[in-house]
Amino acid sequence: MKKELIELKVNGRMRELAVAPSKVLLEVLREDLQLTGSKRGCDDSSCGACTVLVDGTPMLSCTLLAASCQEQEITTVEGISEHGSLAAIQKAYGDRGGAQCGYCTPGFIITVKHLLSVNPNPSDEEIREALSGNLCRCTGYSQMYEAIKAAIEAEQRGLAAL
Amino acid sequence: MARNGKANGKGNAKLAAVWVGKKLKRKEDPRLIQGTSHYTDDLKLPRMLFCAFTRSPMAHAEIRAIRTDAARALPGVVGVFTAHDLTGLGMVPCAIQMPGLNLPPHPVLATERVRYVGEPVAAVVAENLYTARDAAEAIEVDYEPLPVVVNMEKALEKDSPVIHQQFRTNRAFTHALKNGDIQSAFKKADRVVKQRVINQRLAPVAMEPRAVLGEYLPGENRLTVWSATQIPHLLRTQISVMVGLPETAVRVIAPEVGGGFGSKLNVYAEEGLVPWLAMKLGRPIKWAETRRENITSTIHGRDTINDLELALKKDGRILGLRVRILADMGAYHQLLTPLIPQLTALMQAGCYKIPAIDIEIQGVFTNKMSTDAYRGAGRPEATYNIERIMDVAAHELGMDPVELRIKNFPQAKEFPFTTVTGLVYDSAKYQESIKRALRLSGYDSLRRRQKSGWKNGKYYGVGVSTYVEICAIGPSAATPAGGWESGTVRIEPTGKVTVLTGASPHGQGQETTFAQLIADELGIHPEDVNVVHGDTLAVPYGIGTFGSRATAVGGTAAYLATQKLKTKMARLAAHLLGAKPADISFGRGRLSGKGSKKSISFGELVMAAYTARNIPAGFEPGLEATHFFEPSNFTFPFGAHIASVEVDGETGEVKIDKYVAVDDCGNVINPMLVDGQIHGGIAQGMGQAMWEELIYNEEGQIVNGTMMDYALPKAHLLPEFTLDRTVTPTPVNPMGVKGVGEAGTIASTPCVVNAVCDALSVLGVKHIDMPLKPERVWRAMQQAQASAQLEPQPNDTPSSSRAKRGISVSEKAARSKA
Ligand code: FES
Ligand code: FES
Numbered sequence: 001m002k003k004e005l006i007e008l009k010v011n012g013r014m015r016e017l018a019v020a021p022s023k024v025l026l027e028v029l030r031e032d033l034q035l036t037g038s039k040r041g042c043d044d045s046s047c048g049a050c051t052v053l054v055d056g057t058p059m060l061s062c063t064l065l066a067a068s069c070q071e072q073e074i075t076t077v078e079g080i081s082e083h084g085s086l087a088a089i090q091k092a093y094g095d096r097g098g099a100q101c102g103y104c105t106p107g108f109i110i111t112v113k114h115l116l117s118v119n120p121n122p123s124d125e126e127i128r129e130a131l132s133g134n135l136c137r138c139t140g141y142s143q144m145y146e147a148i149k150a151a152i153e154a155e156q157r158g159l160a161a162l
Numbered sequence: 163m164a165r166n167g168k169a170n171g172k173g174n175a176k177l178a179a180v181w182v183g184k185k186l187k188r189k190e191d192p193r194l195i196q197g198t199s200h201y202t203d204d205l206k207l208p209r210m211l212f213c214a215f216t217r218s219p220m221a222h223a224e225i226r227a228i229r230t231d232a233a234r235a236l237p238g239v240v241g242v243f244t245a246h247d248l249t250g251l252g253m254v255p256c257a258i259q260m261p262g263l264n265l266p267p268h269p270v271l272a273t274e275r276v277r278y279v280g281e282p283v284a285a286v287v288a289e290n291l292y293t294a295r296d297a298a299e300a301i302e303v304d305y306e307p308l309p310v311v312v313n314m315e316k317a318l319e320k321d322s323p324v325i326h327q328q329f330r331t332n333r334a335f336t337h338a339l340k341n342g343d344i345q346s347a348f349k350k351a352d353r354v355v356k357q358r359v360i361n362q363r364l365a366p367v368a369m370e371p372r373a374v375l376g377e378y379l380p381g382e383n384r385l386t387v388w389s390a391t392q393i394p395h396l397l398r399t400q401i402s403v404m405v406g407l408p409e410t411a412v413r414v415i416a417p418e419v420g421g422g423f424g425s426k427l428n429v430y431a432e433e434g435l436v437p438w439l440a441m442k443l444g445r446p447i448k449w450a451e452t453r454r455e456n457i458t459s460t461i462h463g464r465d466t467i468n469d470l471e472l473a474l475k476k477d478g479r480i481l482g483l484r485v486r487i488l489a490d491m492g493a494y495h496q497l498l499t500p501l502i503p504q505l506t507a508l509m510q511a512g513c514y515k516i517p518a519i520d521i522e523i524q525g526v527f528t529n530k531m532s533t534d535a536y537r538g539a540g541r542p543e544a545t546y547n548i549e550r551i552m553d554v555a556a557h558e559l560g561m562d563p564v565e566l567r568i569k570n571f572p573q574a575k576e577f578p579f580t581t582v583t584g585l586v587y588d589s590a591k592y593q594e595s596i597k598r599a600l601r602l603s604g605y606d607s608l609r610r611r612q613k614s615g616w617k618n619g620k621y622y623g624v625g626v627s628t629y630v631e632i633c634a635i636g637p638s639a640a641t642p643a644g645g646w647e648s649g650t651v652r653i654e655p656t657g658k659v660t661v662l663t664g665a666s667p668h669g670q671g672q673e674t675t676f677a678q679l680i681a682d683e684l685g686i687h688p689e690d691v692n693v694v695h696g697d698t699l700a701v702p703y704g705i706g707t708f709g710s711r712a713t714a715v716g717g718t719a720a721y722l723a724t725q726k727l728k729t730k731m732a733r734l735a736a737h738l739l740g741a742k743p744a745d746i747s748f749g750r751g752r753l754s755g756k757g758s759k760k761s762i763s764f765g766e767l768v769m770a771a772y773t774a775r776n777i778p779a780g781f782e783p784g785l786e787a788t789h790f791f792e793p794s795n796f797t798f799p800f801g802a803h804i805a806s807v808e809v810d811g812e813t814g815e816v817k818i819d820k821y822v823a824v825d826d827c828g829n830v831i832n833p834m835l836v837d838g839q840i841h842g843g844i845a846q847g848m849g850q851a852m853w854e855e856l857i858y859n860e861e862g863q864i865v866n867g868t869m870m871d872y873a874l875p876k877a878h879l880l881p882e883f884t885l886d887r888t889v890t891p892t893p894v895n896p897m898g899v900k901g902v903g904e905a906g907t908i909a910s911t912p913c914v915v916n917a918v919c920d921a922l923s924v925l926g927v928k929h930i931d932m933p934l935k936p937e938r939v940w941r942a943m944q945q946a947q948a949s950a951q952l953e954p955q956p957n958d959t960p961s962s963s964r965a966k967r968g969i970s971v972s973e974k975a976a977r978s979k980a
């Protein structure tokens with residue numbers, strides 16, 4: 001198959017890539033750019049492990065053609081930290097035991113990062129709703145909630161970058 | 163842990179715990195939350211090829227022909243392999259030996275027949291993944307369909323198709339466990355309660371699908387296999403046998419592993435074939451499972467039919483239990499398949515005194531993927547059986563289910579307690595857990611709410627399950643491949659500590675908990691302890707992480723290795739300080755002699771052991787010790803869970819509004835991690851109770867074989883969990899830890915089902931099989947109401963009488979018995 005030249009801005013860096021038109025963003029990130037933080041957990045857009053931000057919106061990169069992201073801004077878990085320090089949600093995950101095997105973690109981190117950017121003070125219900133597209137088999141989600149609440153508090157105290 | 167500052171046997175004063183018991187942040191997390199960790203499928207080697215499989219779309223068929231020309235012709239295809247090409251590659255292993263076990267050959271690729279949907283038939287290796295998958299699809303297989311059997315009872319009928327003809331039956335084995343006079347128990351009974359319960363088939367669905375990467379370097383004669391496995395060493399042994407290399411030439415690495423739940427406690431066809439192909443083709447080869455493959459061709463859990471009969475006196479005393487189990491093996495035995503239902507038998511008495519027991523199990527072959535260990539492995543089934551029949555009995559006797567349970571508990575002073583199945587439960591206070599759970603859940607008011615709800619057409623239910631489980635697996639005598647674990651502790655010249663453990667984790671957090679443990683022992687900071695696992699070249703032979711054994715067995719091995727080191731360090735310190743070894747005590751970063759002002763820093767002492775210029779006569783330089791810990795018994799964690807639910811009378815929808823778990827896993831090293839294990843376990847057990855069921859249709863096709871269709875617990879479906887714990891240390895290991903990986907799963911399934919059946923008991927619903935989807939619950943309500951109309955019940959049937967008088971609250975009873 002003929003490859004297409006595309007330009008993506010990934011984690012703040014412009015990347016020029018030759019990709020097959022049928023190649024999904026997840027594979028481009030993982031194979032071509034060696035950004036393996038985003039995970040493949042299903043083959044049918046039902047687990048959220050591959051979630052990345054495309055122009056600020058969380059998208060399932062496993063079902064998104066890379067070629068359709070021409071010149072868009074992609075943020076993966078590798079690019080989520082702020083000014084070289086962990087994002088509040090990353091730090092809170094560590095403090096509260098939000099991750100166990102860690103396989104679902106990148107997808108959740110991106111989802112929550114987005115939630116908190118559009119809704120800095122979500123209700124419990126809004127949090128649960130936001131997480132409902134991501135699956136975790138290890139944690140029962142409890143310590144994730146704790147982490148999210150801690151991150152909200154930290155953000156509000158302006159401690160996000162600690 | 164006995165951390166009371168008293169001198170231990172060697173005379174070295176014990177340090178007070180600084181790190182053990184703390185919610186220390188996980189050392190694993192920085193790499194996980196930044197996405198910089200590496201799971202098998204994240205690895206990429208130069209010249210790497212990709213593998214894909216052609217799998218059977220038929221549940222049972224003769225293979226007439228396999229045409230691979232079209233696949234071979236695709237550009238980028240490097241090789242196509244069918245069973246005939248695999249000369250020299252061994253079979254898929256099963257570790258279980260038992261008298262009368264029918265153990266069929268299990269080829270890596272199907273030979274003349276396929277026996278389940280998803281069975282691998284051909285393998286393709288290509289320059290990239292897409293070509294490999296296209297080629298696998300281009301392979302044409304002519305199948306001659308054979309009659310299919312997926313139902314265990316039908317599989318045992320005379321005229322059933324036989325899956326392995328050499329046995330002339332689909333019976334894989336029979337296993338009996340009998341003790342006590344069962345005849346007279348049932349004769350003396352005032353009441354015999356019967357129920358059939360089905361433990362449906364589940365898919366483990368670890369979030370990381372399986373993946374295997376093999377690389378062979380002929381010059382070094384070294385085969386390296388990266389695999390998402392829970393058991394790197396056992397896998398190495400099996401791969402060496404399968405591919406025919408000496409074990410010393412095989413290195414298995416379990417890099418970051420994304421959850422297992424038993425599904426990676428196995429040796430799969432792909433784990434033999436991919437490395438073998440890498441040897442054959444002289445290039446690294448990677449295979450990563452699709453989710454569809456994961457559901458069709460990675461082991462399943464549960465799938466048993468259980469006929470239960472409980473004999474009781476009318477005061478609720480249990481006299482005897484009879485259990486008949488049909489256990490679905492699937493088409494082949496994987497590593498531990500026939501063992502799993504035997505664990506059910508062992509744990510069938512639960513936490514009750516049962517004078518007589520009579521269990522018979524038949525393992526049955528069907529045209530399905532193999533079952534094997536899935537979180538809990540046989541114990542959830544045992545607990546579900548006993549906890550369901552206890553509830554059915556309570557309802558039939560008109561007793562409160564809590565009261566019935568307490569009546570049959572052994573008292574704390576009776577431990578170690580020998581069960582009717584021959585186990586020796588180490589330590590427990592069952593009364594204490596239920597007492598706390600009652601209080602935390604507000605049991606009395608839940609019962610009051612239920613009573614008034616029933617009057618107003620609302621169905622509130624309260625479910626209780628009191629469980630005991632078998633952990634720290636286990637004494638080698640009772641395990642198929644060794645039940646010990648290895649631990650090596652090495653203090654490096656700079657004073658940093660390396661711990662090597664055979665208990666290779668996949669999310670449990672041993673890098674943190676073992677560091678806490680060893681840091682306390684040596685008086686150093688956990689940051690200075692680096693726990694290494696999952697590489698057979700670095701770590702002494704070990705068994706792995708499963709059966710809630712990592713801390714209790716693997717942690718103990720590391721702990722005991724540290725004791726050996728401390729004895730050695732004390733000897734050297736005594737030499738350097740002019741004191742007696744017995745008088746040396748370990749402080750934070752210092753060792754000192756008794757009563758003497760002189761002391762030596764940890765760092766200086768370590769350096770002295772390595773420079774070795776001033777050492778006692780006969781002192782071995784260096785500071786490294788290994789211990790292989792063989793436990794004397796299993797451990798038996800326990801607890802009490804209570805769920806409160808509301809069932810919608812119109813739709814059958816179940817809402818879990820409260821969930822309380824009081825667990826006891828002995829001493830706790832890191833409460834945050836223990837809570838995490840319990841949360842995850844409860845969610846998984848709830849998943850079985852409420853949503854999960856892997857369905858094969860009559861043709862042997864999986865109806866819901868994608869993640870979209872297989873209903874895993876999601877964030878918004880789960881209630882909040884209220885946790886509490888009691889601490890009853892085990893005498894089985896010096897740390898007093900029991901294990902916690904499976905407790906939640908074991909307890910929560912019956913707890914939720916008990917709650918729903920309790921809510922509907924007022925309608926005469928006795929039992930509903932899982933998962934409790936609205937339609938099923940609704941049907942049960944309709945049926946119960948219809949039969950109530952057919953034969954009007956006398957007013958004093960147990961359930962209605964209970965409804966009328968409300969439930970006598972048994973918190974008081976619990977308190978007085980405790
Ligand atoms: S991998 Fe994209 S949703 Fe599962
Ligand atoms: S932490 Fe393992 S799947 Fe979420």
